[in-house]
Amino acid sequence: MSFSRISFFFILLSLAVIFQMVLGTNPLMHYCSSNDNFTSHGPYERSLTKLMGNFYYLAPPNGFALGSLGQNSQERPYGLTLCRGDVSASDCRTCLAEARSEIQKLCPNKKEGIIWYDNCVLKYSNKDFFGQIDNQNKFYLLNVQNVSDPMTFNLKTKELLSQLAQNASTTPRMYAAGELKLDDQGSKKVYGLAQCTRDLSSVDCKKCLDGAIGELPSCCDGKQGGRVVGGSCTIMYEIYPFVNA
Ligand SMILES: *[C@@H]1O[C@H](CO)[C@@H](O)[C@H](O)[C@H]1NC(C)=O
Ligand SMILES: *[C@@H]1O[C@H](CO)[C@@H](O)[C@H](O)[C@H]1NC(C)=O
Ligand SMILES: *[C@@H]1O[C@H](CO)[C@@H](O)[C@H](O)[C@H]1NC(C)=O
Numbered sequence: 001m002s003f004s005r006i007s008f009f010f011i012l013l014s015l016a017v018i019f020q021m022v023l024g025t026n027p028l029m030h031y032c033s034s035n036d037n038f039t040s041h042g043p044y045e046r047s048l049t050k051l052m053g054n055f056y057y058l059a060p061p062n063g064f065a066l067g068s069l070g071q072n073s074q075e076r077p078y079g080l081t082l083c084r085g086d087v088s089a090s091d092c093r094t095c096l097a098e099a100r101s102e103i104q105k106l107c108p109n110k111k112e113g114i115i116w117y118d119n120c121v122l123k124y125s126n127k128d129f130f131g132q133i134d135n136q137n138k139f140y141l142l143n144v145q146n147v148s149d150p151m152t153f154n155l156k157t158k159e160l161l162s163q164l165a166q167n168a169s170t171t172p173r174m175y176a177a178g179e180l181k182l183d184d185q186g187s188k189k190v191y192g193l194a195q196c197t198r199d200l201s202s203v204d205c206k207k208c209l210d211g212a213i214g215e216l217p218s219c220c221d222g223k224q225g226g227r228v229v230g231g232s233c234t235i236m237y238e239i240y241p242f243v244n245a
Contacts, residue, residue, distance in 0.1 A: 011036060011196035024093075025104055028229065029139045033112030036126060040109060043075040052100045055081045055122070059096055060089040062074055063173070064198045066130060077111070082197050085175030086244040087119045095120035121197075123231055130199045133208045134231030140215070143225030143238065149226060150222030156182055157190050158213060161235050164194035165209035171201045177243040192237040200232055208233035 038044035047070040059065035063083040070076030079140040081099070083092035099115050107113035114123040114137050123137075124129075147153040160180040167176035174196040182188040196205035212228040212235045219224025225238040236242075 004032050009012050015080070016220070025098065027099070027106075028116045028118065028141065030103065030106050030113065030115040032107030032110040032139050033125075036111035038075075038111050039108045039226070043070060043072060044077060044111065045124070046073065047107075048077045048079070051077055051079045052122075054210065055079065056084040056093065059083065063089075063092055066197075066199055068128070068130075074159035077120075077128075078128050078130060078197060080130070080197055081120060081122045083120045084118070085173060085195050086177060088101060088244075091119055094241070096122065098103075116229055118130065121234075122230070126227040130202070131201065133200065133204050133211075137231035139229055141227040141229065142220045142223045145224040146222050147224055147239070151208060153182065153190070154216070154222060156180055157192070157237050158191055158216065160192045161213050161216075161237060162210070164192050164205055165213060165235070168196060168209060169206035174198050174200070174205050179238075179241070185210075188239070190237055190239055191241050191243065192232070194235050195245060196233040197231075205233065209235060 019111060028040055036221040038048075051069045054067060055065045059081050060083070063085065064081070066080040068076055068078045081096060083095060087095070095117050099117060099120055101114045103113045109222065112124065114121065160178065164176040164178055167178070168174050175194070177191075177193045179189045179191045182190055194209050196208055200208060209231065212230060212233055215228050216226065219228055226236065227236040
């Protein structure tokens with residue numbers, strides 16, 4: 001290979017790396033408030049920026065942070081961030097950095113915003129939403145492939161996720177992952193995950209997760225994989241292991 005070809009190759013490689021860094025991973029979904037705006041460089045924006053900065057340091061060690069900042073109740077943002085229960089501190093931090101910069105672009109000057117990634121969720125609002133089940137912000141994701149025996153599969157999936165809902169709601173981290181055999185040999189399994197934001201009480205975590213499980217028939221009936229993703233809780237299942245060890 002000539003020198004110019006080698007340098008050309010490295011220029012391409014660096015461009016690819018830069019491109020990846022600039023683009024990052026795509027959010028799964030986001031919502032912004034439609035009407036409530038804050039003024040640029042005003043007190044709300046200053047508090048929000050500070051809060052997001054705090055989250056970046058506070059959340060990764062245990063995967064969760066929540067807080068509110070500001071003197072004036074009219075200009076006080078409430079915020080929360082949660083990383084998926086199986087995500088490392090460094091992947092959590094990477095996700096939060098991405099979420100923080102992306103939500104600014106996607107919801108400019110909006111007093112409320114929420115953004116989801118595979119590895120984290122970031123939410124803020126001018127209303128105190130702590131400890132309340134978020135029934136507004138929600139979406140479904142599904143694997144379009146059908147299972148061969150939907151009746152049994154749906155029942156088993158529901159059984160697994162109901163156990164995980166119970167387990168998640170009774171642990172301090174409010175996260176549970178597990179699996180269930182689909183046949184006697186155990187050659188096929190369904191794998192699942194359930195998680196709540198830790199501002200919820202145990203009872204409300206269970207209620208939120210059970211609500212999400214109740215949506216499986218409309219979201220993911222007989223599908224090989226699915227997620228009901230909300231602002232307060234998430235359930236997910238697949239027919240392959242997807243949780244990080
Ligand atoms: C907020 O901004 C949007 C445009 O981004 C505008 O349509 C809306 O009227 C604004 N709301 C208020 C209350 O000023
Ligand atoms: C799954 O089944 C539904 C009807 O039961 C059908 O409409 C759809 O095309 C199937 N999807 C795939 C990916 O085979
Ligand atoms: C739920 O927790 C119990 C007790 O720790 C455990 O035995 C069970 O396997 C868990 N369920 C799942 C589906 O992981």
